[in-house]
Amino acid sequence: MHIHPLEKRWAAISLLLVGTLGGLIVYTAVAMSIHPPSNVEAIDSTRLHLTPEFSEENLGVKREKDGTVVARVVMARFMVVPHEITVPAGVPIVLRVATPDVVHGLHVAGTNIGTQVVPGYVSQVRTTIDFASVARIGVRNADGSVTVPLFCNEFCGLGHQSMWGRVIVTPK
Ligand SMILES: [Cu+2]
DSSP: OOOOHHHHHHHHHHHHHHHHHHHHHHHHHHHSOOOOOOOOOBOOGGGGGGSTTTSGGGOEEEEOTTSOEEEEEEEETTEEESSEEEEESSSEEEEEEEOSSSOEEEEETTSSOEEEEOTTBOEEEEEEOOHHHHHHHSEEOTTSOEEEEEEEOSOOSTTGGGOEEEEEEEOO
């Protein structure tokens, strides 16, 4: 069977492209710990403030009975509640986020924390923050901790640009 040389070249280019993209997925998953969020948990977004977990007094960072650090955040148009959270570096933390209105995106600079926040679901991210990574881009505080921004990275309306908060990362 005769295959035109030009066709062979394009076949090679497209195979190379597929191989490169596949390799990138493996590289980011293994070397940078970037995985798609896999938590599927439904919640009634219209009654978010009435649920025991996402009521205003339960938001923020808490240490659970089993020792894990859990941060609960509500992303709403156009604010992040609470505006500031303090989490330790070097220990496993769980971030649980919900929204009462539209789809938002959560990203914490200098970390691998990034998830969509979809109404009707609880988004959950399990991670361990690397202090050196946040120290490289964050603002260093007098007590040795580092502040990095947390922001909405999914356009959610006319006040989207004011949807941000602070994450204070304390060294281990
Ligand atoms: Cu938003």
